[in-house]
Amino acid sequence: MADGTEQAMFLDPAIRDWVLFPITVIMVLVGVFRHQLTILMTGEPPKPEPKDIRQGKALMRGQILAQNNSYIPLAAFAERKKYLCAAYEEGTYLKNKAQKEQGAANLMADPKNMEVMMDGMKKQMMGIVPQTLIMGWIQFFFSGFILIKLPFPLGVRFKQMLQSGIMTPNMDVRWVSSLSWYFINLFGLRGVFSLILGGENSADGTRDMTAMSTMGAMGQQPGQPQDFNKQFLSMKDNLSIVYHEWDLENIEQRVLVKYGKQARLFKSSRK
Template identity: 40%
Template sequence: MAELLLDPHIRVWVFLPIVVITFLVGIVRHYVSILLTTQKKVELQQVQDSQAIIRARNLRENGKYIPKQSFLMRRHFFNNEEVGYFKTSQKRGNVTQNPLSDPTMVTDLLKGNLTNVVPMIMIGGWINWMFSGFVTTKVPFPLTLRFKSMLQRGIELVSLDASWVSSASWYFLNVFGLRSIYTLVLGENNAADQSRHIQEQMSGAAMAMPPDPKAAFKAEWEALEIYDHQWGLQNIESELLGSGELTAENMYHQNNVAESNNLM
């Protein structure tokens, strides 16, 4: 197969403009997203429940470092049959709502689609129309024929090597490949990263059904009930003194040696 040579003007009028346009659109999308983003309200009850679960887990993991009476008092706060936090919380009505039923959440989803999906479709269509049929660059390694449909959109040439990239495919490669540049310019967690927005949309189904805190409360209640407290610092004095053999005679001898060294 004969080697294909590109006109140098393609680099100036096709290759670089697509990169610059994609980058600038991402910058504009980032600042527009900041303007349209509304601060999410966090329910006080949800914060209390999450902090209670964290405290219960810390009690199970580090309970051996406090006296048994202190451990029992803390477990009584969580597991008492009448006034325990986990028991009263399980009797409480389900306050968690489906996020999709919240008008604010639906509005945020529409804003996200407006600032991410719509510009990508419009700019992609304009680039496909403006630079239609151009071969922009070539990847520096050989590829199989399966990559032709991904890298050569808009160019239907069977004889063309799969390593060549069309203008439309070059645009989509820039959309998902400028993440490091956006991070360098805008910082972490920027709104210009198109791949991050797609991942958030894919995880939207999991966000639609929030976890039930009653199941977590029941699991922590059972874990605290079967926890057997073993005082981990029962012989800490003898262990510390025995490890270094710090008897009264040794301490007197060490002090005498230190004083003699200072005099010398």
């Protein structure tokens, strides 16, 4: 309250029994049903071909070398950089060297990728449709309900997040509306689903939201093929400008100087 007094509000126990518990239980059941339905409709994901794995590992090898170059001597780094830059330039690790100058392959031309695209669309639909139906159900039947009061204090900025759909500027921030309780369960049931279904489950709706937002920020469409030739050439340019500085340079003298066994008689950029 504005005068600092405690707000005294008492909720009907029927709200707990017929609104709070049903929303939580239904969201758990829908998540379990969605996981089982995803397994039945999509089946096991297809195994990648060895050449596809080789492309990704070759790109990762260049990234690891660029990030951890200081752990190997200059001669070893120079040899690895020379080899990888030549391999990236010649397209040694490309799956199909004939398409080096043609850019990314057309995903629709490969029948094997059609099933992957359909599985991705099925997973997205099974994530969007249940969440949309649950939100509509809550807004239609339980709009304007106050369900629970959080036992810890919160700042005023949490009011819009915890009291969605309720226009009460003077209500304590700790009170949670029905629509906000839906979002709390959406992001908070991840541990419950991991305990029931395992870590790699399809019941968590936040993964789909994160994937869709990531693809939207990158301007990438679902199922869009990667142009590994461009990525290899970009990694080649990155490796060519990497500045190498070995972490173990003069390590013996630096250890002796650190423990006072020897005076500093060498020049080093590291202390």
